[in-house]
Amino acid sequence: MTRISKTELAKLTWEALCQAFPDSACSLDYDEPYKLAIRGILSAQCTDVRVNITSAELFGIYDSIDRINEASEEDIGRIIKPCGLYKSKAKSIKAFAALLAGEWGYEIPRDTTELMRVPGIGRKIANLIVGEIYQIPAIVVDTHCKRVMKRIGITKSDTPVNVERDMMKVFKKEQWIAIGHLSVDLGRAYCTARAPKCDTCPLNTFCKRSI
Ligand code: SF4
Numbered sequence: 001m002t003r004i005s006k007t008e009l010a011k012l013t014w015e016a017l018c019q020a021f022p023d024s025a026c027s028l029d030y031d032e033p034y035k036l037a038i039r040g041i042l043s044a045q046c047t048d049v050r051v052n053i054t055s056a057e058l059f060g061i062y063d064s065i066d067r068i069n070e071a072s073e074e075d076i077g078r079i080i081k082p083c084g085l086y087k088s089k090a091k092s093i094k095a096f097a098a099l100l101a102g103e104w105g106y107e108i109p110r111d112t113t114e115l116m117r118v119p120g121i122g123r124k125i126a127n128l129i130v131g132e133i134y135q136i137p138a139i140v141v142d143t144h145c146k147r148v149m150k151r152i153g154i155t156k157s158d159t160p161v162n163v164e165r166d167m168m169k170v171f172k173k174e175q176w177i178a179i180g181h182l183s184v185d186l187g188r189a190y191c192t193a194r195a196p197k198c199d200t201c202p203l204n205t206f207c208k209r210s211i
Helices: 006-020 033-042 048-061 065-070 073-083 086-101 123-134 143-152 160-170 173-189
Strands: none
Touching: 006 160, 006 173, 033 048, 033 086, 033 123, 048 073, 065 086, 073 086, 123 160, 123 173, 143 160, 143 173, 160 173
């Protein structure tokens, strides 16, 4: 096969993923913006399914940001324990609630740097928040996205910020939000960490690893 440019690779990847996963979307449930942010905090080293179950319990008891702000770190920690790292996550949730109900005046910032003032909200979650809530172009590089992009040949890096930079160079701005979700879909369905299903993968005619 003739060598293809990274721009062409990105174009082929985008088309194949859109065709394979037409209903792709964020896998964290949310009906209110603050819930997405809290689910993002809970998602560190935890599955989205577990986050959705446990956070539904949390929001069933504390049904507003004010109620979360008033709750004790210990009580929050007890509920979110199944998500792991519960002490630091409870601290992050409390810090987020205090800023949102205080300094931020109940409006989630559009600025990722401001969001990253919350311990537990790093670049990945900040990008998820601004992308989902405000539709501000941002790429969420999670473990699936990182793995998939390296295998396809879009990046050589294992560092999320470098993967994000390489993706920004070749995917169009209007694709940035969706490409994160699409990569997760591919990573779960075909390009799994241990046993990628290259034989049936929709990207196998151009993916660097399989050709
Ligand atoms: S062809 Fe294989 S390595 Fe490449 S994206 Fe598909 S599953 Fe992953």
